[in-house]
Amino acid sequence: MKNEMILVLDFGGQYNQLIARCVRECNVYAEVHPYTITLDKITEMAPKGIIFTGGPNSVYLETSPHYDKAILEIGIPVLGICYGSQLMAYMLDGEVATAPVSEYGRTKVTINTSSRLFHGIDENTDVWMSHTDYIAKAPEGFTVTGHSPVCPVAAMEDDDRRLYATQFHPEVTHTREGRKIISNFVYTICGCKGDWKMDSFVDEQIRLIKEKVGDGKALCALSGGVDSSVAAVLMSKAIGKNLTCVFVDHGLLRKDEGDQVEAIFGPLGNYDLNFIRVNAADRFYDKLKGVEEPEKKRKIIGEEFIRVFEEQAKKIGAVDFLVQGTIYPDVIESGLGKSAVIKSHHNVGGLPDCVDFKEIVEPLRMLFKDEVRRAGSKLGLPDHLVNRQPFPGPGLGVRIVGEVTSEKVKIVQEADAIFREELDKAVLEERPGQYFAALSNLRSVGVMGDFRTYDYAVVLRAVNTTDFMTAECCNIPFEVQQICMRRIINEVKGVNRVMFDLTSKPPGTIELE
Numbered sequence: 001m002k003n004e005m006i007l008v009l010d011f012g013g014q015y016n017q018l019i020a021r022c023v024r025e026c027n028v029y030a031e032v033h034p035y036t037i038t039l040d041k042i043t044e045m046a047p048k049g050i051i052f053t054g055g056p057n058s059v060y061l062e063t064s065p066h067y068d069k070a071i072l073e074i075g076i077p078v079l080g081i082c083y084g085s086q087l088m089a090y091m092l093d094g095e096v097a098t099a100p101v102s103e104y105g106r107t108k109v110t111i112n113t114s115s116r117l118f119h120g121i122d123e124n125t126d127v128w129m130s131h132t133d134y135i136a137k138a139p140e141g142f143t144v145t146g147h148s149p150v151c152p153v154a155a156m157e158d159d160d161r162r163l164y165a166t167q168f169h170p171e172v173t174h175t176r177e178g179r180k181i182i183s184n185f186v187y188t189i190c191g192c193k194g195d196w197k198m199d200s201f202v203d204e205q206i207r208l209i210k211e212k213v214g215d216g217k218a219l220c221a222l223s224g225g226v227d228s229s230v231a232a233v234l235m236s237k238a239i240g241k242n243l244t245c246v247f248v249d250h251g252l253l254r255k256d257e258g259d260q261v262e263a264i265f266g267p268l269g270n271y272d273l274n275f276i277r278v279n280a281a282d283r284f285y286d287k288l289k290g291v292e293e294p295e296k297k298r299k300i301i302g303e304e305f306i307r308v309f310e311e312q313a314k315k316i317g318a319v320d321f322l323v324q325g326t327i328y329p330d331v332i333e334s335g336l337g338k339s340a341v342i343k344s345h346h347n348v349g350g351l352p353d354c355v356d357f358k359e360i361v362e363p364l365r366m367l368f369k370d371e372v373r374r375a376g377s378k379l380g381l382p383d384h385l386v387n388r389q390p391f392p393g394p395g396l397g398v399r400i401v402g403e404v405t406s407e408k409v410k411i412v413q414e415a416d417a418i419f420r421e422e423l424d425k426a427v428l429e430e431r432p433g434q435y436f437a438a439l440s441n442l443r444s445v446g447v448m449g450d451f452r453t454y455d456y457a458v459v460l461r462a463v464n465t466t467d468f469m470t471a472e473c474c475n476i477p478f479e480v481q482q483i484c485m486r487r488i489i490n491e492v493k494g495v496n497r498v499m500f501d502l503t504s505k506p507p508g509t510i511e512l513e
């Protein structure tokens with residue numbers, strides 16, 4: 001059975017994924033596509049409704065994204081949001097102008113509650129605005145269904161043609177009744193029944209994978225990260241022993257991580273799959289010998305990873321499908337015409353190009369990270385794996401400043417394990433989005449037990465971030481920092497100094513390299 005689908009047409013606004021998310025919270029499947037998608041393709045996909053997203057520009061700019069007006073005439077309901085609403089007005093010969101007063105942030109609008117879009121919404125409701133242009137005059141045939149003191153057309157519609165527009169953003173939580181508005185659109189206007197549920201997602205995917213892969217063989221590069229683990233388990237439930245997972249331990253993982261991954265997926269684990277662990281640490285350390293430049297290190301690690309994976313794939317031979325843990329934000333990176341790039345599973349390089357696969361299988365490509373975590377829990381993956389914080393593909397290679405050696409890897413693994421253990425048990429106002437220990441290449445003089453030391457300085461980093469694009473140092477209580485410092489110095493050989501990194505991003509990045 002094909003799910004009902006709402007198509008979110010991306011004009012470059014920052015909340016595109018939130019829109020899709022809101023629709024899915026209504027139990028209706030949503031897909032975001034760039035505005036460059038053809039109308040033929042849209043018709044073929046047969047969405048139940050279309051949502052035009054916001055966007056940063058004025059509709060009058062030549063460089064601004066536009067769309068064929070015919071999209072408004074194919075009988076599929078359309079909701080335009082912010083730029084999308086202005087675009088709808090512009091396409092139908094309404095008037096869009098620079099607003100005398102820009103509106104940013106929370107605003108009260110008065111809406112017409114007899115509109116099907118606003119059924120059950122307060123007549124005066126709080127919404128989130130973010131615009132400099134506005135619709136000065138609605139197109140012919142449209143009724144104005146909302147206004148604010150400075151925005152004459154905060155909402156408009158032509159119910160007969162099933163075209164609706166809001167200048168405000170129903171998808172952000174600051175729009176108090178935004179969820180209800182989206183729900184009215186997908187249920188009342190588009191006639192969706194709500195057939196997409198996380199609970200059924202797992203069963204449905206297993207069925208689809210079985211259908212697609214049949215008796216074919218599939219190969220999965222398993223890193224132990226959330227996405228690849230969930231993808232592997234889904235595949236394994238669907239095709240059992242026809243799946244082979246290759247786990248490349250590059251020697252740059254966190255303490256005991258390789259063994260943890262093996263315990264779950266290996267022969268003694270819970271899943272009926274062929275698991276190959278390749279302990280390739282020495283190969284990686286060899287290649288990294290004497291290399292200090294961060295980008296060079298990244299490239300070497302990425303390249304070597306591909307080589308190891310390729311060798312294994314060749315040994316197995318005749319593999320039809322490559323499984324990737326691609327998730328939704330990977331598919332539509334920043335929207336705006338960027339087509340879906342097949343992203344390297346491991347995040348450290350490209351796909352092996354001398355291994356032939358008939359097809360790529362990406363069972364998670366419609367999910368957001370937290371949805372992937374929920375799917376993982378449903379599949380019975382342990383909490384510590386499902387709730388893992390992000391870990392970069394090049395691993396500790398980018399957490400050791402300068403040359404990587406096995407000695408330094410050991411130091412940073414031990415220090416990191418202590419730091420994470422202490423933060424995990426500490427009572428914190430807020431859990432940091434990412435936290436880890438890194439190793440600076442600073443060696444300094446200290447005194448321990450009456451002896452002079454000349455050892456490394458460990459850097460502790462804990463940041464608050466949700467999107468990982470910006471980050472602020474997390475306020476870790478001083479006592480907790482002190483405990484970490486004492487334990488690291490006492491327990492980790494080769495360290496005589498511990499520093500706490502206060503830098504936000506920007507100007508710093510989260511990882512040290």
Ligand code: XMP
Binds near residue numbers: 348390512
């Ligand atoms: P930065 O250091 O750029 O990191 O602020 C932002 C987020 O991306 C992760 N990161 C990487 N992930 N390969 C990855 O798969 C990489 O080369 C890489 N570099 C950084 C980082 O851990 C953080 O979550």
